[in-house]
Amino acid sequence: MRRLLPHPLLTLTLALLWLLLVNELSAGHLVLGAVLGWLIPFVTSPFWPERIRIRHLPTLLHYLGILIVDIVRGSFHVARLILRGPAHLRPAFVEVPLALRTDLAISLLANTISLTPGTVSAQLSGDRRTLIVHTLDTGDTDALVAEIKQRYESPLRKIFETGDESC
Amino acid sequence: MTDILLSLLILTGAAFTFIGSLGLARLRDFYTRLHGPTKATTLGVGCLLIASALYFSVRDEGISLHEVLVTLFLFITAPVSAHLLAKAALHLRVKSLAAVPRQRGEPHEPAE
Numbered sequence: 001m002r003r004l005l006p007h008p009l010l011t012l013t014l015a016l017l018w019l020l021l022v023n024e025l026s027a028g029h030l031v032l033g034a035v036l037g038w039l040i041p042f043v044t045s046p047f048w049p050e051r052i053r054i055r056h057l058p059t060l061l062h063y064l065g066i067l068i069v070d071i072v073r074g075s076f077h078v079a080r081l082i083l084r085g086p087a088h089l090r091p092a093f094v095e096v097p098l099a100l101r102t103d104l105a106i107s108l109l110a111n112t113i114s115l116t117p118g119t120v121s122a123q124l125s126g127d128r129r130t131l132i133v134h135t136l137d138t139g140d141t142d143a144l145v146a147e148i149k150q151r152y153e154s155p156l157r158k159i160f161e162t163g164d165e166s167c
Numbered sequence: 168m169t170d171i172l173l174s175l176l177i178l179t180g181a182a183f184t185f186i187g188s189l190g191l192a193r194l195r196d197f198y199t200r201l202h203g204p205t206k207a208t209t210l211g212v213g214c215l216l217i218a219s220a221l222y223f224s225v226r227d228e229g230i231s232l233h234e235v236l237v238t239l240f241l242f243i244t245a246p247v248s249a250h251l252l253a254k255a256a257l258h259l260r261v262k263s264l265a266a267v268p269r270q271r272g273e274p275h276e277p278a279e
Contacts, residue, residue, distance in 0.1 A: 020236045071242075075183060075210035078202055082190035091199050091265040114246030115209065120201050121246070122253035132268055134253060136202045 011037040063155045070116040094141045105160040176218035183211030196264045205249040
């Protein structure tokens with residue numbers, strides 16, 4: 001089963017992606033999407049050493065909700081800062097110590113940070129334990145780190161690493 | 168009614184895209200400039216795409232969901248490119264208004 005269908009989630013995603021790409025829902029495209037969804041992960045499975053498992057689906061949905069709200073909030077925030085002028089900015093680099101261990105979770109965290117209010121992830125340290133984040137305007141770097149950890153990292157940890165045990 | 172909604176979306180989108188580009192021109196160092204295109208522009212393009220999806224769903228039969236894909240790819244690629252730009256800038260020691268952190272896990276090389 002595992003050899004025939006190495007990445008069930010990827011299969012589903014690719015099939016859905018195909019349907020969106022052709023912008024049409026018909027029996028033929030459903031079958032074609034399913035075939036592509038099966039074939040592509042099968043052929044490329046050596047490139048995907050990590051098996052992706054979503055351990056806590058409600059948290060994932062909640063996380064996506066937070067993300068969308070924060071993207072909108074972040075855009076308004078940055079727009080206001082730009083309009084107010086560069087003289088008022090207090091840019092800073094902060095180091096966020098990571099509790100996440102899997103590659104996927106770390107990349108998602110970095111991605112989230114870049115999409116949300118006034119922060120861009122700049123570099124992951126060589127030992128993968130700290131993420132350097134550049135922020136556009138901050139008065140309190142400790143509070144920022146705490147917010148990133150609490151708002152984004154802990155749900156990601158729950159979704160991809162620990163599941164229900166702890167958070 | 169739809170026309171008004173569409174115009175509002177397009178105007179909002181254009182405004183955000185403009186502010187994002189303004190940031191690119193107006194801010195003072197490389198790292199702060201990165202923030203304009205990654206965020207304000209994301210919402211700007213997002214608004215334009217929603218307008219496009221709405222317009223083609225109303226005009227033609229059936230809903231148009233192409234735009235969902237564009238949004239998805241944009242949200243995946245914009246932060247990645249921003250991250251790589253920032254990483255390269257850190258590596259090249261580009262002038263920064265904020266104090267640059269000492270880099271761990273990288274061989275230490277003297278600044279030129």
